[in-house]
Amino acid sequence: MKVLVAVKRVVDYNVKVRPKADGSDVDTANVKMSINPFCEIAVEEAVRLKEKGVASEIVVVSMGPKQCQEQIRTALALGADRGIQVETDAELQPLAVAKCLKAIVEKEEPQLVILGKQSIDGDNNQTGQMLAALTGMGQGTFASEVNVEGESVKVTREIDGGLQTVELTLPAVVTTDLRLNEPRYASLPNIMKAKRKPLDVTTPDELGVDIAPRTKTLKVEPPAERQAGIKVADVAELVEKLKSEAKVI
Amino acid sequence: MSILVIAEHDNAELKGATLNTIAAAKAIGGDIDVLVVGSGCGAVAEAAAKVDGVSKVLVADNAAYEHQLGENTGKLVADLGKNYSHVLAAATTTGKNMLPRAAALLDVQPISDIIAVESPDTFKRPVYAGNVIATVQSSDAIKVASVRTTAFDPVAAEGGSAAVETVDIVDDAHVSKFVGEELAESDRPELTAASVVISGGRGMGNGENFEMLYKVADKLGAAVGASRAAVDAGFVPNDMQVGQTGKIVAPDLYIAVGISGAIQHLAGMKDSKVIVAINKDEEAPIFSVADYGLVADLFDAVPELETKL
Numbered sequence: 001m002k003v004l005v006a007v008k009r010v011v012d013y014n015v016k017v018r019p020k021a022d023g024s025d026v027d028t029a030n031v032k033m034s035i036n037p038f039c040e041i042a043v044e045e046a047v048r049l050k051e052k053g054v055a056s057e058i059v060v061v062s063m064g065p066k067q068c069q070e071q072i073r074t075a076l077a078l079g080a081d082r083g084i085q086v087e088t089d090a091e092l093q094p095l096a097v098a099k100c101l102k103a104i105v106e107k108e109e110p111q112l113v114i115l116g117k118q119s120i121d122g123d124n125n126q127t128g129q130m131l132a133a134l135t136g137m138g139q140g141t142f143a144s145e146v147n148v149e150g151e152s153v154k155v156t157r158e159i160d161g162g163l164q165t166v167e168l169t170l171p172a173v174v175t176t177d178l179r180l181n182e183p184r185y186a187s188l189p190n191i192m193k194a195k196r197k198p199l200d201v202t203t204p205d206e207l208g209v210d211i212a213p214r215t216k217t218l219k220v221e222p223p224a225e226r227q228a229g230i231k232v233a234d235v236a237e238l239v240e241k242l243k244s245e246a247k248v249i
Numbered sequence: 250m251s252i253l254v255i256a257e258h259d260n261a262e263l264k265g266a267t268l269n270t271i272a273a274a275k276a277i278g279g280d281i282d283v284l285v286v287g288s289g290c291g292a293v294a295e296a297a298a299k300v301d302g303v304s305k306v307l308v309a310d311n312a313a314y315e316h317q318l319g320e321n322t323g324k325l326v327a328d329l330g331k332n333y334s335h336v337l338a339a340a341t342t343t344g345k346n347m348l349p350r351a352a353a354l355l356d357v358q359p360i361s362d363i364i365a366v367e368s369p370d371t372f373k374r375p376v377y378a379g380n381v382i383a384t385v386q387s388s389d390a391i392k393v394a395s396v397r398t399t400a401f402d403p404v405a406a407e408g409g410s411a412a413v414e415t416v417d418i419v420d421d422a423h424v425s426k427f428v429g430e431e432l433a434e435s436d437r438p439e440l441t442a443a444s445v446v447i448s449g450g451r452g453m454g455n456g457e458n459f460e461m462l463y464k465v466a467d468k469l470g471a472a473v474g475a476s477r478a479a480v481d482a483g484f485v486p487n488d489m490q491v492g493q494t495g496k497i498v499a500p501d502l503y504i505a506v507g508i509s510g511a512i513q514h515l516a517g518m519k520d521s522k523v524i525v526a527i528n529k530d531e532e533a534p535i536f537s538v539a540d541y542g543l544v545a546d547l548f549d550a551v552p553e554l555e556t557k558l
């Protein structure tokens with residue numbers, strides 16, 4: 001079966017971003033960009049399904065400016081077979097991304113679409129659910145285990161109370177949580193090979209999708225700073241401070 | 250304006266997160282209806298009718314909604330939501346699973362994790378693991394938002410007397426089935442609702458050592474949490490993870506034990522009123538957010554803490 005994986009180019013998780021001085025946006029000039037960690041887990045899961053003989057082809061999609069081809073190449077180096085870039089320099093909000101993905105799903109007809117549960121820049125946690133809604137597919141969100149069994153997929157989900165397992169009819173959408181797998185590192189030969197794998201470029205226009213943003217960011221600001229605290233000498237002083245100063249115990 | 254709040258519940262009990270969500274609805278202003286979607290959830294509807302500030306409770310009680318599968322509840326919320334100016338749910342795993350699905354069916358770009366209401370169409374929300382707060386304005390006709398419960402003080406659970414109305418719409422998408430669940434059972438308070446939380450990290454070394462934290466927790470009436478590293482290492486289950494991608498907590502007292510203080514962990518706890526850090530590395534970043542830092546070996550400090558409480 002064919003698996004479609006969506007990946008996003010984001011500011012690397014080790015970078016501490018800051019708002020620009022004028023509060024118009026975050027400062028992303030000259031910061032390291034990477035594939036969103038949850039998307040990397042999505043690619044890894046697809047590659048494992050291929051290694052198990054469950055998946056036959058892995059198509060990886062990314063949306064955004066030309067540079068997001070780097071993240072597509074990363075996914076190709078990890079084992080995806082071909083890439084699709086939806087090129088645009090405009091701001092893409094999750095609903096628009098879901099609509100573009102829907103158009104690609106209609107063309108490619110994958111049996112499984114795997115996405116990260118959230119991207120670590122916008123922290124929205126929406127795209128997979130919205131794609132599932134628009135295509136009428138079932139959604140296995142926040143997955144920590146995925147088992148394809150014939151015409152369906154069993155997904156174990158990380159929920160607030162513990163774990164929940166659901167069974168979805170294929171085709172279906174899965175979004176990854178952190179414990180689904182540990183992504184491999186791409187080997188140098190595979191990075192070289194990835195350069196020759198096919199990568200098609202399309203646009204939201206060609207897909208017939210209106211990507212006009214529905215929300216506007218009026219300003220960004222740093223969160224309230226915590227006041228610097230003190231170091232206590234020992235447990236006795238800690239307990240004393242918590243009792244008489246902070247009055248929380 | 251009219252606001253539809255989706256109740257957080259387990260068919261038996263109305264969860265506290267609903268009260269925080271209704272508080273956000275009050276901040277927007279307008280009539281507040283609460284939707285209870287589940288199966289055998291009559292008692293939840295009754296509890297919702299008593300909540301302060303609720304105009305009407307809608308109950309969709311059907312086997313198709315028993316496990317609140319997003320494919321079914323999302324469709325129902327979209328069907329009902331089109332009659333409202335706002336649709337809100339708590340940013341719990343249930344809310345996060347269902348709400349974007351409903352929003353897409355309404356052709357709305359939802360707003361996740363709001364922490365403040367600036368006006369009926371403008372909200373604040375954290376992005377980049379809480380390192381940046383964005384003020385976002387929606388141009389959609391219906392505003393769909395999930396609410397970060399720790400940012401809104403709960404409304405009173407009593408004092409209202411709303412009418413309860415039955416909803417007959419049965420949305421069963423027939424694409425998903427509940428198979429089973431493993432729910433953590435604990436006599437301790439729920440992480441997101443506890444006034445004291447004590448969390449352990451990789452420094453705990455193994456799962457057995459968490460016993461030390463449970464003992465302290467029992468003395469303080471605290472909930473026990475963990476860092477991602479502790480969960481990934483298998484010390485404790487996933488439902489204990491605090492952070493950007495785990496639970497968001499803001500108790501009166503948060504005690505971080507053997508946790509370095511990565512930004513993804515801080516994202517889940519730095520709005521706590523008082524933060525205590527116990528770590529043997531005096532350079533650990535957790536000390537930069539701690540009100541009281543204790544540089545010590547946790548294997549000495551935690552047992553001593555327990556005896557001194």
Ligand SMILES: Cc1cc2nc3c(=O)[nH]c(=O)nc-3n(C[C@H](O)[C@H](O)[C@H](O)COP(=O)(O)OP(=O)(O)OC[C@H]3O[C@@H](n4cnc5c(N)ncnc54)[C@H](O)[C@@H]3O)c2cc1C
Pocket residue numbers: 013037038120178449450451452453475476477478479490491492493494495496506507508509510511512513514517527528529530533545546547548
């Ligand atoms: C996409 C993404 C999402 C993430 N989401 C989360 C999240 O939601 N929550 C989360 O917590 N993390 C999250 N992380 C992981 C995060 O980046 C850190 O790796 C993690 O928080 C580290 O956990 P830790 O502090 O327990 O471990 P470490 O960083 O290894 O720190 C262990 C600490 O224990 C101390 N220590 C060791 N032994 C002792 C002792 N005997 N006595 C006292 N102190 C001791 C050490 O000095 C050290 O400071 C995420 C990462 C990514 C990439």
